């Protein structure tokens with residue numbers, strides 16, 4: 001690709017991963033500009049994430065992306081070091097533990113078969129084995145559990161964003177502070193990215209990586225991307241409870257919890273899941289969170305909230321999966337949106353895939369085409385059963 005100018009809107013983990021993989025691609029000799037309106041990332045999901053990674057998905061493409069994500073982060077020093085500045089993500093390898101009552105056991109078994117076929121290192125545990133492995137866990141209402149044995153865990157997500165950004169800049173990518181208004185287009189081609197101050201930045205390709213704010217940028221492009229911001233509150237709690245070898249637990253209620261240093265962090269999808277609600281912590285949720293936590297781990301009866309924060313899932317209302325690839329009407333506008341709570345772990349695979357698409361003309365490692373916008377036009381959802 002000779003001297004093309006690629007403009008990426010949004011410099012969060014997705015935009016920055018794309019910028020890095022483009023700049024690092026051996027056959028890319030163009031220019032990359034990232035337009036980011038808030039270099040402090042105050043509201044960006046990438047700065048407010050729980051930053052965990054799992055392989056226990058129910059669709060192969062999501063599993064493949066996480067497998068690459070884990071591998072990439074494990075070897076991050078080889079990829080993203082800048083001179084002596086070697087990123088340290090604190091990648092902690094610990095499984096996810098999905099818990100199911102009788103009602104959810106069949107889904108867990110189906111997912112298990114699919115995951116095994118995709119080389120996921122995962123085991124099903126009956127309640128007795130579960131109680132033996134985690135004696136601090138209440139298994140009374142459970143019928144089955146699925147435990148990841150390797151390739152899952154958590155990491156410093158903000159550190160990953162910063163490492164992508166620093167490395168991309170060292171490879172010549174420009175980060176410019178700018179508030180984007182939309183994409184200027186004519187005759188089926190994007191000509192440039194228009195800014196709120198009236199300026200226009202010409203480009204050969206544009207990428208929409210604007211997270212929870214991606215939809216309004218496409219208003220006049222003929223494609224309504226069904227992505228909204230869905231607020232998620234995260235609570236940091238302390239307790240005298242001991243939970244040795246604690247995995248990331250997904251309770252049948254939807255509550256998730258995992259250890260974080262001397263504390264635990266946890267969250268629960270809100271009952272009233274409204275779109276684009278202000279980013280304020282839903283403290284009223286904590287009573288329910290506490291009740292479920294204490295029911296699942298009796299030691300959590302004595303639970304104290306230390307602090308809390310809220311961030312947006314960039315939630316795809318259609319099927320809770322990412323929309324990746326060309327805009328249906330504008331072939332040189334690339335979408336990287338709607339990650340619905342799993343964008344942090346998938347950022348390396350998305351960055352690499354979009355760089356392949358732009359430089360080589362097609363995906364050459366993981367085939368991301370199941371995530372293309374075409375499925376929305378055809379009204380054929382790619383259903384992910386394991387949404388947290």
Ligand SMILES: Cc1cc2nc3c(=O)[nH]c(=O)nc-3n(C[C@H](O)[C@H](O)[C@H](O)COP(=O)(O)OP(=O)(O)OC[C@H]3O[C@@H](n4cnc5c(N)ncnc54)[C@H](O)[C@@H]3O)c2cc1C
Nearest residue numbers: 010012013014037045046049050052180211311343344345
């Ligand atoms: C509470 C919570 C927990 C999560 N837990 C996990 C997890 O455990 N594992 C996981 O993989 N994922 C998790 N996620 C999801 C993950 O954090 C996101 O999918 C990911 O960070 C999305 O990255 P992004 O770059 O697309 O969006 P963002 O990080 O939001 O970046 C988008 C950027 O675009 C900029 N922008 C927007 N509009 C404009 C504009 N008009 N002009 C210029 N700039 C603009 C914004 O300022 C922002 O910096 C979680 C998210 C939340 C909120």
